[in-house]
Amino acid sequence: MTEFKCCPLETLLRHISGQWTIYIIWILDTNGTLRFGELRRKVDGISTKVLTERLRLLESIELVHRHHEPTIPPQVTYTLTERGKELSGTLDHLYELATRWYGNDPKAVG
Amino acid sequence: MTEFKCCPLETLLRHISGQWTIYIIWILDTNGTLRFGELRRKVDGISTKVLTERLRLLESIELVHRHHEPTIPPQVTYTLTERGKELSGTLDHLYELATRWYGNDPKAVG
């Protein structure tokens, strides 16, 4: 993939522009901490493979925190980090534009 | 592609999350009106095919305005619409975050 050397915005966008990614952040912001299975059910239609990929990515760039409890069955929860919350806050501006342009569906999801 | 029925934000993001797209908006915002060739040279590395696709898309969702002067050789210029400028303004917040997280390269490009 071609790199944009000049712009940290592009770095960020490359990270979060994959399908489902923003949606996952959004769901975590509106629902708080969620287990893997809960998250999968709320992000309706996503496969476990892609959800895993996205969560690993979001974890690696410190937008999401993963907590693993090695019980049986295992219990893994995901939460937005401070960065994640900050980003989600910024997305509110985009959300406002999008709502104004494309209709004002209720913000509540899930 | 799976649809997210509840969220106009997703509609917007699906439009602008393609590779190069945000970058094109950014370049048009910082440079004003540009001809096709100028734009291609500034968005370094993009092919004419993809640039055309992106501009057609941005035109269709009214973020970019295309002006065609049928001279020979033809002269086509692209400018951000009001919506495009509004979006670009919103991106400033993302830019601020990105800069804080990934380094503070100068905003000026091209």
Place this chain on the structure above:
DNA sequence: GTTTCTAGTTACTTTTTCGTTTCTACTTTA
């Protein structure tokens, strides 16, 4: 008279991404 310039278009190939299915370990429940 051949090359150069503009703003693309078309066909084709390669790369990336996405989805589907199968499998794991171990406990609890029916």
Place this chain on the structure above:
DNA sequence: TAAAGTAGAAACGAAAAAGTAACTAGAAAC
């Protein structure tokens, strides 16, 4: 004893996206 639930991992094929190269018109410059 058999099925269900948890949080994924691995393998594979399909689909989408991106890149590459060749080609267009018609005037101007050399």
